[in-house]
Amino acid sequence: MGAMEIDLSGKVALVTGGSRGIGMAVAMAMAEKGALVAICGRKQENLDQAREEFLKKGYKVLTRPANMTQGAQVAALFSAVDEEFGGMDILVNNVGTNIFTPSVAEADEGLFDKLMETNLKSVFLASAEAVKLMKKRGAGRIINISSIAGRKASRGMGIYCAGKAAVDMLTKVLAQELAVDHINVNAVAPGMVRTKFSQPFWSNEGLLNELLKSVPMGRIAEIDDVVGAVLFLASGLSDFITGEIITVDGGAMA
Numbered sequence: 001m002g003a004m005e006i007d008l009s010g011k012v013a014l015v016t017g018g019s020r021g022i023g024m025a026v027a028m029a030m031a032e033k034g035a036l037v038a039i040c041g042r043k044q045e046n047l048d049q050a051r052e053e054f055l056k057k058g059y060k061v062l063t064r065p066a067n068m069t070q071g072a073q074v075a076a077l078f079s080a081v082d083e084e085f086g087g088m089d090i091l092v093n094n095v096g097t098n099i100f101t102p103s104v105a106e107a108d109e110g111l112f113d114k115l116m117e118t119n120l121k122s123v124f125l126a127s128a129e130a131v132k133l134m135k136k137r138g139a140g141r142i143i144n145i146s147s148i149a150g151r152k153a154s155r156g157m158g159i160y161c162a163g164k165a166a167v168d169m170l171t172k173v174l175a176q177e178l179a180v181d182h183i184n185v186n187a188v189a190p191g192m193v194r195t196k197f198s199q200p201f202w203s204n205e206g207l208l209n210e211l212l213k214s215v216p217m218g219r220i221a222e223i224d225d226v227v228g229a230v231l232f233l234a235s236g237l238s239d240f241i242t243g244e245i246i247t248v249d250g251g252a253m254a
Contacts, residue, residue, distance in 0.1 A: 006235040009034035013090035013234070014081055016068050016126055019046035021195040022145065023094040024053070025223045026230050031059040033231065035090065038062035038081045068095045068122035078129040087137050090234050091130040093123045093144045093167075098197070104158035112159055119163035120170070127174060131183065139182040143233045144171050145226070146189040148249050164189075168245050175243030184242040188229045191249030192220040217250030 008030055015027040018039025031037045031054065039061060041047050047063040054061040062084050066077040081088055097118045101107050127142055134140025149157055150164030168187060175185040192198055192211060202208050202220055212218060229246050232238055247253050 004237065006033055006231050006237065008090070008231075008234060011035045011089040011234075012038070012081065012085040012087055013092065014038045014040070014078075014088060014126075014130070015092040015094055016040055016066075016122065017095035018092075019043070019050040019063070021197055022193065022223055022226050023092070024050055025227050026092055026094065027061065028054065028057070028059070029227045029231055030090070030234065031057075031061065033235075035234075036060075036062075036085050038064065038084070040064045040066040040068070040077050042067055068126060069117040071125055074122075074125040074129055078126075078133065082133055088130055088133040088140065089137060090141045091126060091134075091143070092230060092234075093126055093142065095119075095122045095126075096145060096147075098157060098160045100156050101158050101160070102156060104162075107159060115159040116163050116166075119160065120166045123167055123170060127170075127185075131178065131181070134183050135181050140184075141234050142174065142178075142183065142185040143230055144185075144187040145230075146171070146187040146245060148189050148191045148247060148253055150189060150245075151253065171245060172243045179242055184233070184238065186233045186238070186241060186243070187245045188226060188233065189245050189247050189249070190221050190226050191215065191247075191252050193226055194220055194222055215250040215252045216254065219250060221248055221250065 013030045013035045015023050017023040018027040019041035027037050027039050044065050051063050064077050064080050066073045146167045147164045149161045150168045171187040229248050
């Protein structure tokens, strides 16, 4: 076993929104690296399908339905993980949503609240619960899935942009506060990723070509590009990295 290998043997990891897309790919990759994995999502049927995928590959997974914007449901989820695995080492805050917002100034209050709760409050609530379990362990990793939208204003995504900018700052604040507890807090900020979530954008050839003009590498991110960055931050390879936002965008922000 080389010191530079990613090994998560015996680590307990929770991936929020882990029943599909990036979340599920991250959870599966962590299981492959030896982690004990829990995932949550809003829909039981998606969780059941995800469990089948894990079982097919020979991995056990704890699945729990939870709305990550509701404190009581978040607390119950973490209790379940603690009961099953006896603690937690890694939290991946992957829950998020984007709703087309033509104009922030004209958006209704309900839309603002929904986007801020799902993208920001969920990270706050889950991180607070994770810290309790990680402090008992004496160490931990929190990895937030952000977006380059947090640093670059994008039309039609104004409230989402503001929410992700807040996630970036929350990442830095928590990193500063929790370093004394040996809890590293980082974020991964992809550009456009080829998922169902973003399909309306990349499946439209005109839109895709317009988008690719700003990406030096000439393609959008694949799910594995994001998974690689998350695994790095979850592993011993990143022991001295905290408060960092790793951009996975093919050079677009450069």
